[in-house]
Amino acid sequence: MDRQPGLSVRLKLTLSYAAFLMVAGALLLIAAWVGLMQFKSSGVVIMTTTDSFPRLLIRSFGPAALAVAGFLLVFGLVGGWILSGQMLAPLTRITDATRTAASGSLSHRIRLPGPSDEFRELADAFDTMLARLESHVAEQQRFAANASHELRTPLAITQTLLDVARNDLDRDNGVLVDRLRAVNTRAIDLTEALLVLSRAGQRSFTRAPVDLSLMAEEATETLLPLAEKRGLSIETTGDAAATIGSEALLLQLTTNLVHNAIIHNLPDRGNVWVTTSVHPRLVELTVENTGAELATEAVATFVEPFQRGAERIRSDDEGVGLGLAIVKSITRAHDGFLTLAPRPSGGLRVTVQLPAA
Structure with a gap:
């Protein structure tokens, strides 16, 4: 964006400091002048010349006042320039870091030292933003x-x-x-x-009231033939759990979770439990399934795109490896939380928490 040239912030601060000193000096000189005039009016001063007191006062006081004003001007300009430079030094570091990030390097951090102040808070917020951007770009790549x-x-x-x-x-x-x-x-x-x-x-979707318990029932009915084909049983329980969001996306989320629980289960006589619950400010959808024992480190990678786990065998019903990645994205778009944890007896427990309607 093209902008008209203007004064730098440092120069503005310098002029502000100098102007403040000049005003303070002028007020001081005016106060001294008023004091002398009041001293004269008290009758203590003895006139020894033919000049009037105001002329005598101006003749003796004027040069000193001009000298003081000149000194304050020079002192204000020099001191203001030095002080403003020291105050704006953190802003220069932040500006350099911004230019570095704009060139494509997101690994740079400001790490501004010193006590907590406005510049430190700005630098810390900028470092946090750079870290999130770097993580997001790496994930997208x-x-x-x-x-x-x-x-x-x-x-x-x-x-x-x-x-x-x-x-x-x-x-x-x-x-x-x-x-x-x-x-x-x-x-x-x-x-x-x-x-x-x-x-x-x-997040390009229309929000409306959605009952997660209805989404769970619909997803279960849709995938029941697949579960029966694999010799699995599905149990759906829980109360009505109302939230605000996209019905289509939340149905996709629930379907993906149930489908994932069916596919990655025991070869026969496995179980899937779908539960909804209501908390003071949250509604919760939990999908559990039996299966092989899973390591916590491996479970943490399941939400990454195209990650199926090293021990999982790909089949025609397995999907494309985006099931839990889509669940994570939909949960985040609805300002919710997604938690994956291995079950002690084997299998996986997935919990989605969304704001209550």
């Missing part, structure tokens, strides 16, 4: 790399299948078409999941 890799895989498979069909014209294309359809479906699912993740991150 990892996400872009993982998304590119995941999207490239179905495209490469499709290209290979098409090359096989072109080189072997006598081959039965029925199986080939089925495989192409499966690969294409997976690519569409991945693209839609990326769109949901982007939409939740931008």
Whole structure:
């Protein structure tokens, strides 16, 4: 943005200091003048010359007053320039750090020393912002790399299948078409999941009252055939838990959690528990499932995009690896909290806390 040239803050402070000293000196001289006039009016002064007292006073007092005014002006300008420079030194460090960040380097920190004051609070807030930006940019870069890799895989498979069909014209294309359809479906699912993740991150949705217990029932009914196919049982309990948000996104959140609990469960006779509860200022959705024992360090990585865990086996029903990442993004967009913890007996417990309506 083009701006008109103006005085620097340091020069403004210098002129302000000098003007303040000049005004203070003028008031002091006026006070001295009034005092002398009152001293004269008391009759104590004995006139020894033919000059009147005011003329005599001006003749003796004027040069001294001008000398004092000149000294105050010079002292105010020099002292004000030095003092303003010392006061604005932290602001210079903050400005340099801002220019460094604007050039693309987010690893720089101000780390302003000294006691807590306005400049220190500004520098600490700026350091916090840089840390969050650096973390966000790194997360976005990892996400872009993982998304590119995941999207490239179905495209490469499709290209290979098409090359096989072109080189072997006598081959039965029925199986080939089925495989192409499966690969294409997976690519569409991945693209839609990326769109949901982007939409939740931008918070571009309409908010309305939503009951998490109804979302839990709907997600459970939708995924019940998959659970029965795998020999699992689902139990849904809890009270009405009203919050404010997007019904479509919160249904996506609940569906992802239940789907994740079904997929990553015991091979047979596993269980899934979906519970809603109400607290003074929060509503809570908890999804638990049986399964293998999980390390706490491994659980912390499950919310990262395309992370499925080292011991997890990919299947057709598993999804695209964005389930918990989408849950995390939707929870954050609704100003909520997401907690993942391994169950002592094996499996995972996921808790979503959202502001109560």
